[in-house]
Every structure is written in C-alpha cells, then in structure tokens.
Amino acid sequence: MTDKPPVLDFATDWDHTDPEWVTDPYPIWEDLRQRCPVAHTDRYGGAWFPASHAGVSMVAKDTDTFTSRAVVMGNGRPTEEDLPAPIGLAPPITSDPPFHQIARKLILPAFAPRPINALEPQIRALCTQLLDDVVGEKIVNASQSYARLIPPAVIRQMLGFPEEDTEKFIEMVHVIVEAIDLPEEERIEQFVPVEEYFTRQIEEHQANPRDDLTTFLLNAEIGGEKLAVEHVFGTMVLILVAGIDTTWSAVGASLWHLAQHPDDLARLVNEPELMNVAIEEFLRFYAPVTMARLVKQDVEYLGCPMKEYDWILLGFPAANRDPVVFKDADKFIIDRAENRHVAFGLGIHRCIGSNLARLELRVALEEFIQRYPKFELANKDDVTWSQGQIRGPRNLPLRILA
Numbered sequence: 001m002t003d004k005p006p007v008l009d010f011a012t013d014w015d016h017t018d019p020e021w022v023t024d025p026y027p028i029w030e031d032l033r034q035r036c037p038v039a040h041t042d043r044y045g046g047a048w049f050p051a052s053h054a055g056v057s058m059v060a061k062d063t064d065t066f067t068s069r070a071v072v073m074g075n076g077r078p079t080e081e082d083l084p085a086p087i088g089l090a091p092p093i094t095s096d097p098p099f100h101q102i103a104r105k106l107i108l109p110a111f112a113p114r115p116i117n118a119l120e121p122q123i124r125a126l127c128t129q130l131l132d133d134v135v136g137e138k139i140v141n142a143s144q145s146y147a148r149l150i151p152p153a154v155i156r157q158m159l160g161f162p163e164e165d166t167e168k169f170i171e172m173v174h175v176i177v178e179a180i181d182l183p184e185e186e187r188i189e190q191f192v193p194v195e196e197y198f199t200r201q202i203e204e205h206q207a208n209p210r211d212d213l214t215t216f217l218l219n220a221e222i223g224g225e226k227l228a229v230e231h232v233f234g235t236m237v238l239i240l241v242a243g244i245d246t247t248w249s250a251v252g253a254s255l256w257h258l259a260q261h262p263d264d265l266a267r268l269v270n271e272p273e274l275m276n277v278a279i280e281e282f283l284r285f286y287a288p289v290t291m292a293r294l295v296k297q298d299v300e301y302l303g304c305p306m307k308e309y310d311w312i313l314l315g316f317p318a319a320n321r322d323p324v325v326f327k328d329a330d331k332f333i334i335d336r337a338e339n340r341h342v343a344f345g346l347g348i349h350r351c352i353g354s355n356l357a358r359l360e361l362r363v364a365l366e367e368f369i370q371r372y373p374k375f376e377l378a379n380k381d382d383v384t385w386s387q388g389q390i391r392g393p394r395n396l397p398l399r400i401l402a
C-alpha cells in the first residue's frame with residue numbers, strides 16, 4: 001500500500017481504494033447520483049465514475065468510444081506495444097470488436113448450462129467437506145474457511161491443474177486484482193511467477209493432453225489456425241481471475257447479509273424454493289464486480305471532457321442500487337419479483353461464467369444454511385472487505401447458534 005491523501009470529496013477526487021469506499025460505498029454512490037452524473041478524479045492518471053444505471057449502461061455498450069484493452073485500473077497505462085491487438089492481455093475481456101466475438105465464442109461452450117450443471121455433485125461434496133473441516137467450531141470464518149476455498153477448487157479442476165495448487169491460485173489472483181496500489185514496476189515484477197506457472201502448465205498439457213479446459217484451448221482454432229500461445233495464456237489467466245475472487249465475494253457477502261438478517265435466514269431455511277430468487281437479490285444488492293475501460297480519444301461524453309487514456313470505472317454495483325431503475329433500490333427484498341440486475345455486466349462483455357457463478361452461490365448457501373440454520377456476526381468490527389474492483393468480505397467470523 002502506498003500512502004495516499006484521504007479523499008475529501010468523492011465527486012472530484014474519488015478513489016475506490018479509499019477506506020470509506022472499501023468499507024461502505026453505497027452512501028457515497030447515492031450521494032454521487034444526486035450531485036453529479038459522473039464523478040472525476042485526477043488519481044490513477046485521470047478517471048471517471050458514472051454512478052447511475054443510465055451512465056454505466058451507456059459506457060458499457062459503447063465500444064466505439066471506450067476500449068477494454070485494460071479493465072483493471074492502476075497507476076500505469078498498458079500501451080499497444082505491451083498488449084498487442086487484437087489479443088490483448090486476457091481475451092475476450094480485454095478484446096474489442098471484432099476480435100472480441102471470436103475469442104468469446106471460442107470459450108462459450110465450456111460455460112453452457114449442461115457442462116456447468118454437471119459440476120453440481122462435486123461442488124456440493126466440496127462444500128460438505130469444507131464444513132466438515134470446521135465441525136464443532138463455535139466461530140467460523142466463513143470467508144477464509146469456506147467461501148474462499150470453493151471457487152479455486154472448481155476452476156483448478158476445470159483447467160486441469162494440480163490439486164495442491166489451489167492456494168497458489170488465490171495468491172496469483174490477489175496479485176492481479178487487489179495489489180493495484182503498487183507502483184507499475186512492482187506489479188509487473190509480481191506477475192512474473194504467474195507467467196512462469198502458467199507456462200509450465202501449458203507445456204505440461206502440450207506433453208500430456210487430457211479432457212480439460214487447458215487442452216481444449218490448446219486444440220482450439222481460429223480460421224483453421226491454432227491459437228497463439230499468448231491467447232491460450234491470456235484466456236487461462238482470465239478464467240482464473242474472473243472465476244475466483246468474484247464468486248468468493250458473492251458467497252461471502254450473502255453470508256454476511258444472512259448473519260445480520262435472521263428473518264431472511266429463517267425464510268431461506270424454511271422455504272428452500274426461495275433460493276433462486278434470493279440469489280438474484282444477493283447478486284443485485286451485493287454485486288461484487290466493477291470493471292474499467294480506457295477512453296480511446298478526447299471526447300465530450302455524458303457532459304464530461306474525457307481525455308484519451310482516461311480510465312472510466314463501470315460501477316455495475318452502483319447501477320444496481322439506482323432508484324430510477326429499481327423500486328426500493330436500497331432495500332434488500334429476498335423475494336423481489338422483478339430483478340433485472342447488472343451484476344454480470346452489460347453489453348458484449350457480459351459475464352460468460354454466470355451459470356457457474358449462480359451454481360456455486362446456490363450450492364454454497366444451501367449447504368451452509370443446512371448445516372448452520374442459525375448464525376450471527378461474531379463481531380461486526382472484525383469484518384474486513386477487499387479493496388479494488390472486486391468487493392467482498394475477506395474476514396467474516398460468524399458465531400454458530402444452531
């Protein structure tokens with residue numbers, strides 16, 4: 001962490017790593033929606049933040065004005081040379097049209113309902129095992145001992161990586177998405193082991209092909225040609241990053257909510273058929289993912305003088321709390337009937353892993369509340385939240401009551 005001056009006004013000097021934003025961003029976004037359509041900051045070399053659903057939606061759908069070449073805000077800007085088009089760092093999330101569609105179509109089948117639903121028994125067995133591991137404990141850190149360990153095990157298996165590497169995954173994801181405050185050179189340095197690890201895995205799969213996503217990518221073709229090795233590498237890194245912290249955060253935030261709302265917990269325990277609807281409300285209310293874009297060239301947009309290479313942060317979680325679109329937007333309604341939330345994004349980059357995310361979230365919650373039908377926060381002040389573009393509780397001690 002670097003020492004940064006505190007934010008005095010989020011409308012003109014926002015910082016999504018400011019402790020106030022990290023701990024409880026919702027009042028800040030509500031205030032921004034009322035005061036200015038788009039907040040600005042000179043931090044990170046210049047960045048914008050639309051807090052309304054309309055603003056987020058407009059930017060997310062406008063691939064002419066904004067590029068996805070870089071989607072995680074940092075102090076530097078990747079140049080065309082660093083990330084040669086059209087592949088970029090992590091296709092398809094860092095690809096723009098027309099290559100985006102090709103890169104996306106390639107991996108869509110792996111995340112379709114049929115292959116994903118087939119994972120349910122093993123996800124359930126994993127959750128049961130994790131709960132068995134803490135059996136008898138009166139206080140369970142539901143983020144560290146439970147939510148954190150579910151997604152990496154699933155992704156590791158999908159990619160066909162060794163079982164003992166699950167912890168390594170979590171550390172690598174931290175480097176990519178959370179350590180954004182480090183100077184650019186340090187970030188690049190931290191990325192070296194990630195690159196080495198993936199290169200080793202790719203080589204190992206080339207030597208011993210098998211039925212997994214890594215082999216699938218190595219065999220995939222575009223226009224009759226095998227994928228460039230950077231493409232295979234980038235997509236693997238993306239799946240790792242996109243599939244781990246995100247779902248960990250969603251499971252953690254949902255348990256954090258239930259720990260403080262015994263009525264909602266009791267309803268889920270007594271009315272299990274409510275789970276699918278409840279999951280959509282968890283995703284709306286505690287949407288964990290915010291993605292960035294870069295402005296392609298100087299432009300007047302949403303009334304703002306945006307400059308080439310300014311960042312624009314797409315607050316899907318803020319859009320989900322916009323009262324213009326959602327009735328009682330600031331209320332968690334466990335059986336909310338109409339819920340067109342944007343937790344999985346909008347436009348061409350909409351989440352590919354939503355089937356898997358929903359499955360993991362549902363199974364993780366079902367198993368947890370079946371084992372522990374009553375729990376509460378052990379100590380509110382001990383709860384900590386991740387900083388950066390993926391938000392969820394990282395320390396979540398729960399007192400088990402039944």
Ligand code: HEM
Pocket residue numbers: 060068071092093094104155238239242243244246247250287288289290291292316342343344345346348349350351352353354356357
């Ligand atoms: C609750 C969990 C999750 C949430 C809230 C979430 C959210 C998002 C969002 C908002 C985007 C759009 C990014 C953008 O516009 O730049 C996205 C894209 C993506 N997500 Fe997820 N995600 C989750 C879980 C997953 C999982 C489990 C996977 C796969 C293992 C995954 C894979 C992807 C991929 C590959 C993209 C890029 C799609 C493209 O660029 O066309 N996500 N996700």
